[in-house]
Amino acid sequence: MIYVDNASTTKISDSVFEKMLPFLREQYGNASSQYSFGAKVKRAVEVARKQVAVALGAEPSAITFTSGGSEANSWVLRCVAESHYNEPVHIITSTIEHHSVLMASRALEQHGVEVTFLPVDNMGRVSVESVIAAIKPRTKLVSLMLANNEIGTLQPIAEIGQLLKEKGILFHTDAVQAVGHIPVDIDNLQVDLLTASAHKFSGAKGTGILYKRPDLKLSPLVFGGEQERGLRAGTENVAGIVSAGYAIEESVAEMPATSKRLKEMVKATVKGIKEAIPSVRVNGDTENHLPGMINLGFDGVSGESLMHLLDLRGIFVSTSSACTSGMGKPSHVLLALGLSEQQAKSAIRISYGRYNSVCEVDTVVTTVCDACAKIIANR
Amino acid sequence: MKKKCCYICGKEALSKNEIGLTKKLLGKDSRRFYCLDCLAEYLEIDTEFLLAKVEEFKEQGCTLF
Numbered sequence: 044m045i046y047v048d049n050a051s052t053t054k055i056s057d058s059v060f061e062k063m064l065p066f067l068r069e070q071y072g073n074a075s076s077q078y079s080f081g082a083k084v085k086r087a088v089e090v091a092r093k094q095v096a097v098a099l100g101a102e103p104s105a106i107t108f109t110s111g112g113s114e115a116n117s118w119v120l121r122c123v124a125e126s127h128y129n130e131p132v133h134i135i136t137s138t139i140e141h142h143s144v145l146m147a148s149r150a151l152e153q154h155g156v157e158v159t160f161l162p163v164d165n166m167g168r169v170s171v172e173s174v175i176a177a178i179k180p181r182t183k184l185v186s187l188m189l190a191n192n193e194i195g196t197l198q199p200i201a202e203i204g205q206l207l208k209e210k211g212i213l214f215h216t217d218a219v220q221a222v223g224h225i226p227v228d229i230d231n232l233q234v235d236l237l238t239a240s241a242h243k244f245s246g247a248k249g250t251g252i253l254y255k256r257p258d259l260k261l262s263p264l265v266f267g268g269e270q271e272r273g274l275r276a277g278t279e280n281v282a283g284i285v286s287a288g289y290a291i292e293e294s295v296a297e298m299p300a301t302s303k304r305l306k307e308m309v310k311a312t313v314k315g316i317k318e319a320i321p322s323v324r325v326n327g328d329t330e331n332h333l334p335g336m337i338n339l340g341f342d343g344v345s346g347e348s349l350m351h352l353l354d355l356r357g358i359f360v361s362t363s364s365a366c367t368s369g370m371g372k373p374s375h376v377l378l379a380l381g382l383s384e385q386q387a388k389s390a391i392r393i394s395y396g397r398y399n400s401v402c403e404v405d406t407v408v409t410t411v412c413d414a415c416a417k418i419i420a421n422r
Numbered sequence: 423m424k425k426k427c428c429y430i431c432g433k434e435a436l437s438k439n440e441i442g443l444t445k446k447l448l449g450k451d452s453r454r455f456y457c458l459d460c461l462a463e464y465l466e467i468d469t470e471f472l473l474a475k476v477e478e479f480k481e482q483g484c485t486l487f
Contacts, residue, residue, distance in 0.1 A: 344449070345449040345450065345451075347446075348446065348447055348448055348449045351446060351447050351475075352447055352465070355447075355465060355467050355471065355475070417448065417464070417465065418448050418449050421444075421448040421449065421452045421453065421454050422449065422451055422452065422453060
């Protein structure tokens, strides 16, 4: 089996798994309990909070744990809008955001919030100028992703952050695909809010991270308890939180070496496939992108069929068009780049991760090329 | 609608699953269709594997099956 869908989720690190395991077995106390059995668990949560804070260059008090990136994204959009009750609210985002941002924005529109969905260029980049042009007196929030989940393009977040800071507009970045993969520093990015997810960097599923500038007031997501400083009530997912702490620490420590290797693997993949299929299209920004991610388009080939043929060979990639009928909708991200519906449906995403080895690249390249040949021969 | 037959062995009146598998694995624009055995041979895999995939696709709610 060759798993190259690490943008979807990652294998949990063995050492991280060992660290979280005690909190699923012998150290099962409730972190909110006052006795020592609970206090010990609470300490583990706080250690994790500090680990995450150090990795992001933030204060521990600025970190809140959630159930995942989608929850954190939805929370930011809804609560920022709700905090301006009875005021006109305008939010700026982009057309290529994750659905947790796009759908939350659409839902807010139903409640009278005005949302501007910024276009992107053919590489998936939002321009700083378009952000400036979209700002209105009632703009309360700008939410733009740091790295796109389908094409890996990185946005000029630091540049936009500087601009928005000067204008006093809240800035949120969905950094789910970036944290643990590229350096992410709160001060450098100049964001007020940032979201991440542990299972994207070899932590456990079910743990998200929200960075919130310490002096920023955000209304609670869940009421009924003092967990997470009263912002998100409910007994903590201690094992998941512990995994997030150790996983981010490990990912950051290994980042330089991993990143270098992943870039080489992506380069070799493109080169190998281009030799056999010169018409292959690389979707997204080939310079400013996540180190292990590549989105490829094959004319005359259904991305979904290609994904299934690779699956039959034990290679797991993803297609941008989620589909259950064979006639799925094309990716909103690829359409936003200006691709036709047919081109968008011809794409697959390969996302290498820290557990992939360079020797797997040849197999991936050969199998992709063989599968494309079988599909094309059948047309 | 004209019934589809296998491009390799000529088996007539391919089943919904056989037509669905061809479309799912080789594209909805496929001009050639295959019976289960010939598709397995073309893709160099076991027929049992393909049958398991049919069940997987059905569980996912795919309307091709």
